[in-house]
Amino acid sequence: xxxxxxWLAAALxxxxxxxxxxxxxxxxxxxxxxIGQNLTSLLAGLALLLAAxxxxxxxxxxxxxxxxVLGPTGTLIYARFLDVLPDSRLVRWTxxxxxxxxxxxxCAATGPGRAMVKLLLIGALLIAGSVVTSTSGGKGGVTA
Amino acid sequence: xxxxxxxxxxxxxxxxxxxxxxxxxxxxxxxxLSFLGLALALLFTFLQAxxxxxxxxxxxxxxxPLMILLTVRKVRRRPGSDDGADEPAGRER
Numbered sequence: 531x532x533x534x535x536x537w538l539a540a541a542l543x544x545x546x547x548x549x550x551x552x553x554x555x556x557x558x559x560x561x562x563x564x565i566g567q568n569l570t571s572l573l574a575g576l577a578l579l580l581a582a583x584x585x586x587x588x589x590x591x592x593x594x595x596x597x598x599v600l601g602p603t604g605t606l607i608y609a610r611f612l613d614v615l616p617d618s619r620l621v622r623w624t625x626x627x628x629x630x631x632x633x634x635x636x637c638a639a640t641g642p643g644r645a646m647v648k649l650l651l652i653g654a655l656l657i658a659g660s661v662v663t664s665t666s667g668g669k670g671g672v673t674a
Numbered sequence: 675x676x677x678x679x680x681x682x683x684x685x686x687x688x689x690x691x692x693x694x695x696x697x698x699x700x701x702x703x704x705x706x707l708s709f710l711g712l713a714l715a716l717l718f719t720f721l722q723a724x725x726x727x728x729x730x731x732x733x734x735x736x737x738x739p740l741m742i743l744l745t746v747r748k749v750r751r752r753p754g755s756d757d758g759a760d761e762p763a764g765r766e767r
Contacts, residue, residue: 534675538679541679542675542678542679545683545686545716549685549686549689552686552690552693555709556696560701563705564705566705567705570708570709570712571712571735574713574715574716578719581679581719581720582719592724593715593719593731596732597715597731601735603736604708607740607743608743
């Protein structure tokens with residue numbers, strides 16, 4: 531198995547994790563659906579990053595960058611309309627564990643340079659977006 | 675290995691599309707549609723078309739569900755309170 535096959539096999543992991551998420555989005559309470567939407571963008575971003583490395587096309591990281599910006603924005607919009615912003619430990623821990631576990635090996639494989647800075651930026655955006663949208667505000671009234 | 679990725683992404687797209695059809699409530703459909711948009715973007719990327727994936731992301735995962743949600747809100751508010759001109763922005767609720 532060559533190195534690029536390894537990266538693509540790694541991309542299969544978040545992709546397969548999307549299957550139960552789809553189930554929760556299709557059948558579930560509004561809170562579950564919102565958590566599912568949040569988790570979907572996170573997992574899709576990770577899969578895109580790994581696939582970009584597997585295809586040896588660093589420009590594919592642009593798609594992951596857009597996902598990392600649009601995903602949390604979408605979650606906040608839905609929270610506004612559905613009037614829920616559930617506290618989700620699953621999303622938070624997936625972000626805090628999964629994103630470094632993905633981005634750091636990718637950085638090591640990329641080597642220093644602009645591409646690595648972009649990877650780190652995407653990782654930081656994914657983590658920040660997930661943490662913000664999965665922590666229900668202590669003061670309350672986040673969803674207005 | 676690419677084939678496995680494409681097959682899984684195709685299955686996700688098919689499952690999400692079926693779920694979107696089977697859900698009857700438009701608000702729930704909007705969330706399933708946003709999942710469908712992301713799954714399609716993944717599929718396009720695996721088929722080596724990231725430019726299509728970018729436009730699909732903007733349209734499928736953001737704009738279409740947002741339009742559905744806005745429409746649902748507008749339609750639901752109409753029968754109850756139709757006094758005065760509607761003010762979309764601001765502090766409804």
